[in-house]
Amino acid sequence: MNILLVCAAGMSTSLVVNKMKKALTEEEKNWTIEAQPVDSLEEVIDDYDVILLGPQIKYKADEINKIGDEYNTPVGVVDSKDYGMGKGRNILNQAIKLKENY
Amino acid sequence: MGFFEKMQGFVENKFAPIANKVSNQRHVTAIKKGLITTLPLTIIGGVALILAVPPVDTEIIQPTNFFNRFLLMWKSWATANNSMLMTPYNLSLGLLGLFVVIGVSYFLSEKYEINKISGVITSLFTFLVVAAPTQADNPAGFISSNYLDAKGMFSGIIIAIITVEITKFLLEKNIKIKMPDEVPPMVAAPFEALIPIIVNVVVFMSLNSLVLSLLNMSIPEISLKIFEPIVIASNTLPGVLLVIIVINFLWFFGIHGGAVANSVIVPIITANVAANAEAVAQGAAMPYIFSGRFVNLFANLGGSGAALSLALAMIIVAKSSHLKSVSKVGLVPAFFGISEPLVFSTPMIMNPMIFFPMVFVPIINASITYFTMSTGLVGKIYVNVPFTTPGPFGSFLSTMDWRAAVLWFVLITIDVIIYMPFVKGYDKQMLEEEQVSEVEAA
Numbered sequence: 001m002n003i004l005l006v007c008a009a010g011m012s013t014s015l016v017v018n019k020m021k022k023a024l025t026e027e028e029k030n031w032t033i034e035a036q037p038v039d040s041l042e043e044v045i046d047d048y049d050v051i052l053l054g055p056q057i058k059y060k061a062d063e064i065n066k067i068g069d070e071y072n073t074p075v076g077v078v079d080s081k082d083y084g085m086g087k088g089r090n091i092l093n094q095a096i097k098l099k100e101n102y
Numbered sequence: 103m104g105f106f107e108k109m110q111g112f113v114e115n116k117f118a119p120i121a122n123k124v125s126n127q128r129h130v131t132a133i134k135k136g137l138i139t140t141l142p143l144t145i146i147g148g149v150a151l152i153l154a155v156p157p158v159d160t161e162i163i164q165p166t167n168f169f170n171r172f173l174l175m176w177k178s179w180a181t182a183n184n185s186m187l188m189t190p191y192n193l194s195l196g197l198l199g200l201f202v203v204i205g206v207s208y209f210l211s212e213k214y215e216i217n218k219i220s221g222v223i224t225s226l227f228t229f230l231v232v233a234a235p236t237q238a239d240n241p242a243g244f245i246s247s248n249y250l251d252a253k254g255m256f257s258g259i260i261i262a263i264i265t266v267e268i269t270k271f272l273l274e275k276n277i278k279i280k281m282p283d284e285v286p287p288m289v290a291a292p293f294e295a296l297i298p299i300i301v302n303v304v305v306f307m308s309l310n311s312l313v314l315s316l317l318n319m320s321i322p323e324i325s326l327k328i329f330e331p332i333v334i335a336s337n338t339l340p341g342v343l344l345v346i347i348v349i350n351f352l353w354f355f356g357i358h359g360g361a362v363a364n365s366v367i368v369p370i371i372t373a374n375v376a377a378n379a380e381a382v383a384q385g386a387a388m389p390y391i392f393s394g395r396f397v398n399l400f401a402n403l404g405g406s407g408a409a410l411s412l413a414l415a416m417i418i419v420a421k422s423s424h425l426k427s428v429s430k431v432g433l434v435p436a437f438f439g440i441s442e443p444l445v446f447s448t449p450m451i452m453n454p455m456i457f458f459p460m461v462f463v464p465i466i467n468a469s470i471t472y473f474t475m476s477t478g479l480v481g482k483i484y485v486n487v488p489f490t491t492p493g494p495f496g497s498f499l500s501t502m503d504w505r506a507a508v509l510w511f512v513l514i515t516i517d518v519i520i521y522m523p524f525v526k527g528y529d530k531q532m533l534e535e536e537q538v539s540e541v542e543a544a
Contacts, residue, residue, distance in 0.1 A: 008361035011490070012442035015435055039135060055446055056358035059118035063126065080356065084447025085431055 002032040002047060003095050005078070006064075007054030010037040016054075016078070016086055023088030038064070045071050050095045055080040074102040106452055113355040121357070125365040128213050129263050136205025136262070137368050140198065141486065144375065147195035148485030148500075151379055154187035156180050157502045191383065195376045196247065199254030199322075203229045206262035214270045220295045225265040228302045229258055232310045233322045249322040252376030257325035259369065261306065268305065269298040336370050337392045339472050345392075346401045346464050353406035353441075354460055356451040360397070360406070371396065378484035391475045394483040398439055399496045400471040403514055405441020407450055407460035408467060410493065411517030412436075415525040418518070422532035425525070438490045455528040459521045466520070467513045480505045 003020070005013040013035035020033050036044055038057055041064065045051065051073055053064060058077050068075035076098045082090040124130060158177040165171045180187060194201075203225050211221030233249040249257065272278065278297050281290040310321050317324065335341045345363055352359035375394035381387060404410020413436050416429035425448070432444035450456050474480040481503030487496045493514070497506040 007442075008358045009489075012435070012440050015440065015443065039131070054358075054442065055356060056353075056442060057361070059114065059122055059357050060126075063122065080446040080449065080451065084443050084445065084449060085428070086443065 001028075001049050001095070001099060003034075003050045003052065003092075004041075004044065004048040005033070005035045005052045005054065006038045006041055007035070007057055008038060010035045012056075013054050016083060016088070016091065019086035019088035020091055021088070023092055028092075042067060045073060048073060050099050051075045052091065052095060052098075053077045055083050074098040106454060106457075110355050110452060113352070113357065117352075118357055121352075121362045125362055128210065130365050132206050132210035132213060132263070133259055134365050134368060135209040136202055136207075136259075137372055139205040139208075140201045140372070143194040143201055144198070144372065144486040145488065147191045148375075148379060148487075150187060150190035150194070151383060152485060152499075152502055154180050154184060154191060155382055155385075188383070191379070195379050196251050198250075198252045198372070198376050199233065199258040200226070200229070200250045202255050203258040203262045206259055207266050210263060210266040211269075214266065216266065216270060216273065217295070220298075221266050221269060224269055224295070224299045224302055225262045227299060228265050228306050229254075229261045231303055232261065232306050232320065233257060249320075251380065252373045253326060254322050255369065255373050255376075256329045257322040260325055261321070265298075265302045265306075268302050272298050272301060333370055333373070333390075336367065337374070337390050339469065342392050342396070342401075342468055342472060343465055346397060346468050347461065349397065349402065350407050350461050350464055353445060354451060354457060356445075363397075375483060375486055378482055382484050388482040388484060391472055391482055394486050394500055395489065395496065396468075396471075396483055398489065399483070399487075399493070399500055400509070400513070401464040401468040402441075403467065403493055403510070403517060404436035405439050406445060407441070407456070408463045408514075408517050408521075409441035409444045409450070410436040411463060411514055411521050412448070412450070412456070412459070412525065413444055414514070414518045415521035416529075419522055419526050420529045420532075422529050422536055424532045424536065425529050437492050439492070439496075440490070453528070455524055455531070459517075459524050463517045463520055466516065470513060470516075471509065474509060480509050 005017055007013040017033050017035045024031060032048075034048075038053075038060060041051070045067065051064065051068055053061060053075065055078055061075070061077055065075050076094060078091055078094065081087070082094075125134075156173065156176045158173045160174065160177060163170050163173055165174055204222055207222050207225035208218055211218045230245070233254045234245040234247065236245055279293045281293060306321070313324055314320055319327070336345070345367055349359035349363050352362055371393055374390035374392060378388040378390055378393050381389060398405075402408055404413070409432065413429050413433040416425045417433070420426055420429060428444065428447045431447055432441075435441070435443050445451060448456065450460055471480070475482050481501040483500045485500045485502065487500045491499065494507040494510045497510040498504060500506070
């Protein structure tokens with residue numbers, strides 16, 4: 001599965017991405033998890049199965065949901081506690097659920 | 103419903119959609135993206151300027167020790183190689199207006215799905231015609247670079263936007279040179295791009311001669327005059343504080359305050375840092391306090407709410423396992439100016455115990471810095487440093503004044519002291535909760 005995290009500049013999400021990569025299980029090792037600034041979302045969205053927003057840009061959720069609909073990609077906002085503490089496994093589970101329920 | 107919940111409702115339902123609309127507005131987005139593309143050039147220009155104009159006063163510094171001898175050697179090397187060292191500065195920050203035109207017209211053309219390179223060429227050509235007219239009495243054929251630097255930035259932004267809008271209008275109305283169907287598209291394309299260039303240049307040249315004859319000012323001069331009040335206001339203490347209050351207030355409600363504020367202030371702080379750099383290059387006094395990375399380097403130390411001081415205060419006083427682990431997760435990123443781990447894990451958002459220091463500590467920092475910079479105790483910012491440069495280094499490199507690094511340490515000390523009682527109070531709450539859950543678990 002390919003997961004994309006977006007925030008304002010892609011800085012703090014890149015920290016979270018590292019935590020998520022560390023939490024991958026053996027059979028998930030081939031997953032791609034990347035961070036991008038929200039402004040370039042439309043250029044790269046094609047390459048991903050799930051889009052996760054940093055909680056600090058939750059206010060853009062409506063607009064990003066629309067983009068997600070256009071590209072048939074599920075979109076979710078990362079739980080702020082998980083995001084802050086870098087709880088990689090919880091965020092991975094959230095992504096898996098988003099994908100399954102889409 | 104408590105006060106903060108009501109406020110959150112207001113911010114999320116009323117304010118955030120407006121802020122989102124503004125920062126997503128296509129012209130604002132094009133300006134923001136265009137200016138971000140020029141960032142590497144402003145950093146290179148700043149570094150070249152530091153090398154070319156070392157912070158050395160030969161009347162004060164005597165070759166008494168190794169360090170001073172090094173500074174004096176640097177100074178004489180810089181004087182001997184001045185024109186070579188100044189070239190990267192002159193052609194980066196010194197042509198900032200020109201590069202901004204390229205950036206803004208590129209991203210607006212992209213948004214409108216117009217041929218990007220044609221859009222850029224049209225805007226750039228129109229801008230040059232207005233901002234850098236050739237002088238007939240100059241046989242060498244130089245173009246005047248007077249308005250190609252930061253002074254031409256505002257007119258550059260306006261011209262880039264209007265030329266792309268005119269081009270889009272002409273294309274939508276299908277106003278172009280029509281070639282017979284037998285002509286291959288490769289041959290027809292350049293002719294199709296011809297009409298927008300001609301229309302734009304004619305419009306702006308006529309407008310420029312009109313305002314020149316009426317007001318005796320060119321379009322770049324008028325643009326500067328129009329934006330002057332905003333630039334002046336943003337350089338006053340209330341202006342600076344307003345920006346900082348808005349940023350941290352939004353962060354308190356979990357909204358990325360910097361991203362919202364930047365869509366408005368980036369053109370101003372970019373123009374100001376370039377103007378300060380020019381003053382340094384010419385040996386004049388720097389005009390602007392609110393310049394470059396002022397907010398990150400001297401107000402929001404470590405990110406929103408001066409988060410680095412929160413992390414340090416936690417390390418000093420916190421006993422609860424929650425705050426201990428939070429400070430462990432948040433300290434290092436905050437040192438590099440990334441505050442999100444602290445913001446969301448403490449949490450700082452919607453936390454009444456943290457509200458006061460989160461909003462007021464940066465105000466105190468900005469006020470002290472403003473005072474020290476306006477009285478000349480500490481040098482102003484004239485170099486753009488990358489956004490993740492850690493505090494004291496960033497403060498020093500952006501001002502090339504060692505006293506700025508001292509100021510940074512003074513500020514962080516004050517900040518930690520202010521944060522401590524609040525962290526203590528919050529820590530007590532956490533401890534009680536942890537004890538309760540331990541009892542329940544047992």
